[in-house]
Amino acid sequence: MSGFEKSGVQKGPRRVFRLKYLVAAVVLVAAVLVGVSAVETVAPLSVVSESVTNQGSQVAYATFHDIGNYYVHAQCTNVNATRMCPVLVSMSLTADGVLHDSLYTRSLTFKVVNAPGTTLAVEVDTYSSPATSYPVAYGVDQPWSPYVTITTPNNAPSVTWTFMIIVRNAPVVDGRMALQIIGRTQVVDSHFLGRTYDLTSGVMQLTDY
Numbered sequence: 118m119s120g121f122e123k124s125g126v127q128k129g130p131r132r133v134f135r136l137k138y139l140v141a142a143v144v145l146v147a148a149v150l151v152g153v154s155a156v157e158t159v160a161p162l163s164v165v166s167e168s169v170t171n172q173g174s175q176v177a178y179a180t181f182h183d184i185g186n187y188y189v190h191a192q193c194t195n196v197n198a199t200r201m202c203p204v205l206v207s208m209s210l211t212a213d214g215v216l217h218d219s220l221y222t223r224s225l226t227f228k229v230v231n232a233p234g235t236t237l238a239v240e241v242d243t244y245s246s247p248a249t250s251y252p253v254a255y256g257v258d259q260p261w262s263p264y265v266t267i268t269t270p271n272n273a274p275s276v277t278w279t280f281m282i283i284v285r286n287a288p289v290v291d292g293r294m295a296l297q298i299i300g301r302t303q304v305v306d307s308h309f310l311g312r313t314y315d316l317t318s319g320v321m322q323l324t325d326y
Contacts, residue, residue: 161303161313169319179300179318185210185217187300187318189227193287193325202287202294202325203240207279208302218275219307225278226301228264230320232288237265240281266301274307294325 166179166187175191186209193202206227210217229235239253252268269278287294300318305311 159312161315163315163317166316166318169321171322174324177298177321177323179321181212181314181316183212184220184304184314184316185212187302187316189298189300189321189323191294191296191323191325193294200286200289202284202296204282204284204296204298204323205279206282206300207277208300208304209277210275210304211277216275219311220304221272221274221276221307222269222278223272223303223305223313224266224268225280226264226266227280227282228258228262228299228301229284229288230262230297230299231260232263232286232297233261234286235261235263235288236285237263238283238285239265239267240283262299272305272307294323296323297321298323 164181164184167182168180169177170180171177175193176189178186178188180186188205188207188209190205191202192205204227206225208222208225210220210222227237229237237255251270254266254268255263256266257263265282267278267280269276284296287296289295298318298321300316300321302316304314304316306313
């Protein structure tokens, strides 16, 4: 057998061996891509706040276990005359003093429950932190629960988003502003194969004094 023929016989098994590894690698990559696609299509995990805490009559926050807190702070003055009440709203991704540097807020929703005639407006950029532009969508859940959803403009992990929301024609009971607020937030874990969480608070009740 010639040297050329011997070389061909020796290289044949190596080529088959390499081909097997190539096929195995392609199958592995395909399996990973299918797995990632499957995770991306998984519905967000719904989480209800474990508690709602008031700090005085105009401040409250809802706590989500091991995720963070949704804060509301009403800043009403002479609500009987103006029926207008600014409310500072923020979502903090700090739990038990630990900042979650892998989580980011995708959207934040503020809803006033049982408030016929009440409308909402988001203040200008100078009242938001970080100061920037952002998409805003308004709606009403039946029968009379207006809400506003703010989509954050970037996926910066651990950022605490803060917005000023104006409540017009705020509900008044016995001469006092009486807001019943439900907060919703969509939070995403930026880790590989991380989950998306739909957070919903319990009812947070605020009055003007």
